Amino acid sequence: MRFVKSVRDMTNLAIVCLGCVVPIVMKGNEYYLHIYIICVINIILASSLRAIATTGQVSIGQAGFMAIGAYTSAILATKFNFPTYSALLMGGLAAMVLAALIGYPLARVRTVYFVMVTMFLGEIIRLVLFEWRTMTGGSTGMMGIPRPEAFSILGILQIDFSNRFQFCYLALAVLLLILLALYNIERSHFGTVFAAIGQEESVSSSVGINVARYKVIIFSLASFFTGLAGGLYGHYMTVLNPDSFGTFASLYIVIYVIVGGRKFTGPISGAIILTLIPEIFGGLKEYQPFIFVIVLFLVVFLLPGGLSELPDRMKPQIRKILKRGFRIA
């Protein structure tokens, strides 16, 4: 047991190291670095949505919260001269506050009603961005959003995330912090409570769990992370348009989670694979919804638990191959 645990730790460490090394390998190829950053942002979105989904609800409005984070951060940085980092944080907080406010009424609606309400919520946010021209630029969007400014720690260590290569590491740092927080929550009593609510709300409340409160907690926290991802997106792209945050954008996040699977690592693999596939088949980018549906069907039929089930499914096969190999040797 202990050995397995340490193997898993080592695998995780290796993956993190890989994440750190990849931008160095790809340095110079701006297109690859771009995909890397988009991947990182999508992993944040998918992992946050999965955290909400552990309580048994799937929100189809998360692109709206991403938009709140992106626009709040961009507006504060361009119109109110906030330093980028505090603007980013404020963007996340704005998304969190909105989530907390609508969280209580939202905690009372279930299943398909929850889906509909969150979907319309996302759409309302997009419409507000569209109409509030003085602040958001309406349909033309926002331009000239600054990249993070350089700063120094104690005058010694110079830190700069402004070019694309450097920005990879800012995004990666935010991602790792978020994943660590989500992971610690998941293995804590909170994780147990969320999963309990996801299984049986009536039993949960009969043992004293305030179901609504815990739904609001995870919804707000996940929306905070989603808002941060939005802020990163805005400061990276330097331009924003409400059309990037429609219902389809929300649905893509859901698909990342379904394709990836229920486990903690699920949304990570799902977001990476589904961000890469349309890029690999570069010419097919307009057919993205089509590709997503095919992948979705393949996963549902061939790998019902999602990509994160793959290692467990392959274990017996690998063991068989290893055994055979030893026998020959």
Added chain:
Amino acid sequence: MLETKALTKNFGGLCAVNKLNLSIQAGEIVGLIGPNGAGKTTVFNLITGFYRASSGEILFNGKNLVGQKPHRIAESGIVRTFQIAKLFPNFTVLQNLRAASHLFIRVNLWEAIFRTSSYRRKEANGLDHAMKALRFLGLDSLKDEFARILPHGHQKLLGIAMALAASPELLLLDEPLEGMNPKEVDRALDIIAGIRAQGVTILLIEHNMRAVMRICDRIVVINFGQEIAKGSPEEIRQNKDVIKAYLGTSENGN
């Protein structure tokens, strides 16, 4: 300890519970019996806040519980089990207990995210608490089994263990012996007596008359949502109204 005053619940035109006056003293085991559809489970749902009373009062240690949310009522010390063993099927036995120990584990999100030492201590205490409830029910050897694969009798016991982990003052058991074989019934009765010995008051719904007569201090019989008799097991056994309610009117009049 618990008192209901003219407790009434209407579902549309149907009166499921009609002006029920229940009174339970601390330390008692009270049986709530009656034919199917008499409104027993509705009474449980009313007391634990899953239903809202149409009229009347539910006083627990002097406080009115009507209108309070289920988790609040659990917090104030009334915990129930469910008729059909309802638990968290995709959790192991131990995880079920950890979720049920919720009221015992007081942690906040920041402690959990940063895994502070105080957090780890609380988590360890919670584990002890959960294991204690498991040991009490004799389920500790099954702690890593998934709840959904347990045999029915064990699921029932797990339900009781979970209710106990929520540290109730008053425990409401909804047909705890249903579907158990005689051997399991004997064991479950020992356990219920043991729970009372720990100072927990018990109100139970049960159809197994032999068991009810054996374990209850007092019995309340309801039919069509109304109380038709109450008293000691001996009194209830001889009560004509009760016999009538269960067997229908007998032809020769007694």
